Amino acid sequence: MNTITTKIALVTGASSGIGEATAERLAKAGYKVYGTSRRGAQGKRSFEMLGLDVTSDESVEAAVSKVIRHDGRIDLLVNNAGFGVAPAGAEESSIEQARSIFETNFFGLVRMTRAVVPHMRRQAHGRIINIGSVLGFLPMPYGALYAATKHAVEGYSESLDHELRTRGIRVSVIEPAYTKTPFDANFVEPDAKLDEYREARAHVSKRVNEIMATAEEPGVVADIVLKAASATQPKVRYAAGKLANRLRLLRRFAPAGLVDAGIRKDLRLDAALAPQARHAARAF
Numbered sequence: 525m526n527t528i529t530t531k532i533a534l535v536t537g538a539s540s541g542i543g544e545a546t547a548e549r550l551a552k553a554g555y556k557v558y559g560t561s562r563r564g565a566q567g568k569r570s571f572e573m574l575g576l577d578v579t580s581d582e583s584v585e586a587a588v589s590k591v592i593r594h595d596g597r598i599d600l601l602v603n604n605a606g607f608g609v610a611p612a613g614a615e616e617s618s619i620e621q622a623r624s625i626f627e628t629n630f631f632g633l634v635r636m637t638r639a640v641v642p643h644m645r646r647q648a649h650g651r652i653i654n655i656g657s658v659l660g661f662l663p664m665p666y667g668a669l670y671a672a673t674k675h676a677v678e679g680y681s682e683s684l685d686h687e688l689r690t691r692g693i694r695v696s697v698i699e700p701a702y703t704k705t706p707f708d709a710n711f712v713e714p715d716a717k718l719d720e721y722r723e724a725r726a727h728v729s730k731r732v733n734e735i736m737a738t739a740e741e742p743g744v745v746a747d748i749v750l751k752a753a754s755a756t757q758p759k760v761r762y763a764a765g766k767l768a769n770r771l772r773l774l775r776r777f778a779p780a781g782l783v784d785a786g787i788r789k790d791l792r793l794d795a796a797l798a799p800q801a802r803h804a805a806r807a808f
Contacts, residue, residue: 532595533557533753534588536578536636537605538571541705542655545742546602546749547571553750555600558591578605578632588639597647600753601640603633604655606673611728612714613721614668621715622669629673634680641693648692651753654681655745656697658763658771662783665793666721666728682760696752696760701767702732702739724793731791740765 533550537543538559547559548570557571576587591598606629609617617625633654644650657671660678664671678697685695717725748764763772774783788794 531555531599532591532597533600533602534560534591534598534636534640535571535602535604536560536576536632538573539563542700542703542742542745543602543604544569545746546604546655549743549746549750550600550602550753553754556595558587560587560605578635579627581635584635584639588636588643592643598640598643599647599649600651600653601636602653602655602749603636605629605632606655608667608670608711610711610713611666611732612725613666613718616714616716616718616721616725617669618716621712625669625712626673626676629670630676630680633677637684641688644688644693645691650693651758652681652684652688652693652695653749653752654695654697655749656681656699658699658701658768660697660699661775662771663787665787665791666725678761685760694758696758696762698745698748698752698762698764699768699772700740700745700748700764701771702735703742703745703765704736704739705742727795728791728793740767 531554533547533555535543535547535550535557536559538547538557539561543559543561547557551557551570558574559569559571560574560576562575562577574587574590575583577583588598607625609621609625637652640650640652644652654677656677657674659667659671660674662671681695681697688695745764748762752758752762761772763769774786778786
């Protein structure tokens with residue numbers, strides 16, 4: 525069993541991207557880290573990998589129980605596991621697909637939290653850090669379902685922090701913008717495509733790829749996770765990266781109409797409309 529001076533961290537979705545960078549950063553800072561993925565251990569890392577499916581109650585309980593058996597405590601939970609749907613109209617995903625993305629991105633986070641919090645309450649200490657997104661406070665046209673899950677994460681995190689802070693547990697949400705990870709390579713295609721959205725879908729996908737070419741590295745997010753985990757008085761929200769900080773300030777201080785116009789301009793949404801649709805849009 526580890527001595528109490530060694531902090532124990534559990535990081536979901538740690539096989540690549542933000543999760544892997546976060547687990548590596550925490551291990552370097554002195555945490556004993558357990559990363560998780562559905563496939564378990566793959567390759568040599570500075571932290572141990574556990575097999576865990578956040579959509580399964582049994583899998584979550586088994587992984588958390590294993591950590592508790594080995595180390596007796598969990599000081600930090602980083603909820604990172606998630607996936608997105610490739611750019612598409614909101615009506616191009618079935619109800620089943622909508623449920624699927626919420627099952628992983630939101631309910632998976634809830635499962636992990638429910639499994640870990642009882643142990644943190646007994647310790648009278650703990651940190652829960654949820655990887656959110658700037659899409660938790662901004663809309664994402666042609667990414668409505670993913671944005672909806674991140675809005676849910678924001679509300680859940682802030683509410684939970686109020687509930688748990690008097691028990692020695694703090695909850696923070698990290699809000700990155702575009703980040704260079706394999707995340708977009710693992711997009712799920714919409715399962716109810718409509719020809720009406722074909723042109724706009726392709727246009728927005730192209731624009732997102734252009735933006736991703738200049739995105740920040742996942743280590744930027746990992747550094748903010750460590751900052752939140754180490755803070756004596758942690759904030760509920762941390763923007764991660766230059767773009768995320770600019771967008772947070774814009775959302776807070778700019779007029780709603782300016783933010784709305786900026787989103788459309790950045791994604792070039794009006795250029796993606798068919799000529800007849802542009803004519804109809806101008807009519808309003």
